Amino acid sequence: MTDRDWQEKLEAFFELRARQISEVPTLDDLCYLAGRNPLLWTDQNLLSDLKSHVLDLMQLDQTSKVLEVGCAAGLLASLIAPKVGKYVGIDLAEAPLSVARRLKLANAEFRKGDGQNLPFGDREFDAALCYDVFSNFPAFETGEKIIREMLRVVRSGGRVLVGSIPDQNEIEQSQQISARLAAGFGTQQSRPPLQTLVKAEKAGPLARLSNYLGLTDKDAVREIKPEIVSYYFSKDDFVQFGSRLQVETRIADIHPRNPYAGTRFNVIFTAK
């Protein structure tokens, strides 16, 4: 599978889910759009545990300016923005962002952008996070550029959090937890299955010529099957990367109420 294949399938997954929501999103919608199971993540105790853990790890307060890379429809924004001075979320997929803007969070801004090439100047933020995003990357190297970019846009001494990374030493335990949760939730299916994402192909020179000559009358389209896969990572890769960049790097557990605690980890870098 090429880079383009998995990225397109992943983007289709979030894009198509977001297109199902036409109103102001409910908490259930936000979980669904972030790829989180609403039957689990609408629990207020779990959300509040996640919120206080993230605020604490990133040392955020009412004056902080924070960036989230891979914000989806703003689930974390709705937790973090009210506790900081300014929140900026970016995501590759446009449809989740337009849902996020309907939340009307007073100090939040949502922009389309790629975490590998952030549209911000050096040291513009006090802190940055990329939470539950790496798990969708097939290799550590895919996320390296995102970490470099977050460290670039955060002020010296500010925190960069890469969060909720599935630990490759705990695959079996993680699968057992998934199976247990799935059994507990039963077969409740709250949303219709996703169809395919239809994308117009940019016509090449030959197609443009044949369109011009009237030999074809249809634009080329491609159908992309949505797909999300969860991958596992080694803590060592993050520690070694941090030491190559010569930044302080710390591994921490995810928040204690998360049913996957012990099988996922957080990485906190301190910008130079």
Ligand SMILES: C[S@@+](CC[C@H](N)C(=O)[O-])C[C@H]1O[C@@H](n2cnc3c(N)ncnc32)[C@H](O)[C@@H]1O
């Ligand atoms: C699983 S959701 C996580 C949403 C949110 N951070 C949370 O924890 O609820 C992952 C999001 O990351 C986005 N994403 C993946 N790669 C990205 C990249 N290179 N730049 C920006 N966003 C990206 C996806 O489009 C998707 O919306």
